[in-house]
Amino acid sequence: MRSSYPINIQTALPLQLDHQATTPCDKEVLASMSPYWDKYWGNASSKQNKSGITAAAAVSLAREELASCLKVEPSRIIFTSGATESNNLALIGHARAVSQELGKPGHIITLETEHHAVLDPLRQLRKEGFRLTELRPDSNGILTTDQLRNALQDDTFLVSIMIANNEIGVIQPIKDLASICREKGITFHSDAAQAFGHIDLDPFEMGIDLMSINAHKLYGPKGIGALFINPGLKIMPLQWGGGQEQGIRPGTLPVPLIVGFAKAAKIAMKDISARQKKIKVLRNELLKGLEERIPKLLINGTLERRLPQNLNITLPDTLGSQLHKNLRPLISCSSGSACSLGEPSHVLKSIGRSTAQAEASIRLSLGKETNSETIKDAINIIEYIFLKVKRNKEESKI
Numbered sequence: 280m281r282s283s284y285p286i287n288i289q290t291a292l293p294l295q296l297d298h299q300a301t302t303p304c305d306k307e308v309l310a311s312m313s314p315y316w317d318k319y320w321g322n323a324s325s326k327q328n329k330s331g332i333t334a335a336a337a338v339s340l341a342r343e344e345l346a347s348c349l350k351v352e353p354s355r356i357i358f359t360s361g362a363t364e365s366n367n368l369a370l371i372g373h374a375r376a377v378s379q380e381l382g383k384p385g386h387i388i389t390l391e392t393e394h395h396a397v398l399d400p401l402r403q404l405r406k407e408g409f410r411l412t413e414l415r416p417d418s419n420g421i422l423t424t425d426q427l428r429n430a431l432q433d434d435t436f437l438v439s440i441m442i443a444n445n446e447i448g449v450i451q452p453i454k455d456l457a458s459i460c461r462e463k464g465i466t467f468h469s470d471a472a473q474a475f476g477h478i479d480l481d482p483f484e485m486g487i488d489l490m491s492i493n494a495h496k497l498y499g500p501k502g503i504g505a506l507f508i509n510p511g512l513k514i515m516p517l518q519w520g521g522g523q524e525q526g527i528r529p530g531t532l533p534v535p536l537i538v539g540f541a542k543a544a545k546i547a548m549k550d551i552s553a554r555q556k557k558i559k560v561l562r563n564e565l566l567k568g569l570e571e572r573i574p575k576l577l578i579n580g581t582l583e584r585r586l587p588q589n590l591n592i593t594l595p596d597t598l599g600s601q602l603h604k605n606l607r608p609l610i611s612c613s614s615g616s617a618c619s620l621g622e623p624s625h626v627l628k629s630i631g632r633s634t635a636q637a638e639a640s641i642r643l644s645l646g647k648e649t650n651s652e653t654i655k656d657a658i659n660i661i662e663y664i665f666l667k668v669k670r671n672k673e674e675s676k677i
């Protein structure tokens with residue numbers, strides 16, 4: 280494999296640079312989950328038997344650990360199957376509860392560049408009679424407080440703005456945006472799937488009322504997430520059953536996944552700033568190398584307020600389809616959100632990129648196992664593929 284490319288590659292292919300899509304499960308996380316599959320396999324709701332009590336105790340401890348990572352009360356954490364479900368539960372559950380109380384649907388504000396796990400439930404609410412404003416951020420990907428203030432209407436009751444973008448990694452000024460909502464008694468929801476475990480989060484201090492998180496972006500298992508709910512906030516459940524999770528999200532709890540989630544969060548919090556410092560140095564090396572080799576390279580989204588693990592670039596004069604086809608065997612990266620079904624990125628289009636530019640863009644996302652060899656290889660590979668794809672494009676014009 281390596282010898283078929285005229286470049287020196289030092290590490291195993293494909294290079295793993297798609298950690299914002301998901302992360303491998305940490306070995307310590309796997310070990311923490313292991314006994315809960317077969318040894319302690321009880322149902323956490325069966326408190327009349329010993330194995331149920333053991334399972335319930337594990338869930339309770341995990342809830343406490345997760346809550347302490349967010350500096351909130353454990354009872355404020357509701358386990359779900361992931362950030363998609365947390366977003367749906369927060370947005371649809373809260374909107375329906377409020378409209379039932381007021382007797383009519385009101386107005387909701389979000390950002391055009393949100394993940395589809397926020398946009399789609401909100402568009403579903405629009406079909407149910409709610410009015411929805413989708414704000415366009417500036418060309419850096421950032422929403423200003425003035426934009427939010429100007430979009431408020433008399434009956435705005437819910438605002439949903441993500442902490443960090445999954446494609447371009449930009450971090451919104453959440454505290455400022457949330458405080459505008461707090462002043463007016465408007466509920467503020469934030470999708471923190473990309474931020475939790477990667478940057479410090481304190482929903483109470485940030486003024487967030489509802490916050491969605493998951494485990495698989497921070498070296499935890501897939502299929503588990505949580506919703507933080509501020510006290511007093513009304514949520515109508517989206518499903519009904521055995522009353523688990525305060526009746527807000529009933530269903531038998533996946534004890535091993537919950538234990539693994541808490542373990543992953545605990546590990547992530549331990550070295551958050553050292554890890555991010557190291558990753559930022561590598562990300563900046565990657566950017567510098569690519570800028571030196573590829574003239575007119577475009578960076579998507581501001582570098583000022585950004586997750587250290589993210590780089591999103593547009594390669595000039597290349598056809599997106601050719602670029603991604605050629606990169607695929609060499610680098611695991613992304614042409615947009617992992618869930619975007621091959622459409623040109625709505626995020627890149629929202630910040631002003633053309634369809635062709637959006638298609639010729641790549642998201643490179645680093646993980647804790649990324650090292651400088653991976654970075655050097657990535658620079659060599661991307662330059663090599665860029666030159667090849669560019670040449671093909673020029674030759675096809677002749």
Ligand SMILES: Cc1ncc(COP(=O)(O)O)c(C=O)c1O
Nearest residue numbers: 361362363394396445472473493
């Ligand atoms: C910002 C954001 N929100 C929501 C999700 C969906 O999370 P989950 O896979 O846990 O449903 C993702 C995952 O890609 C994401 O990046």
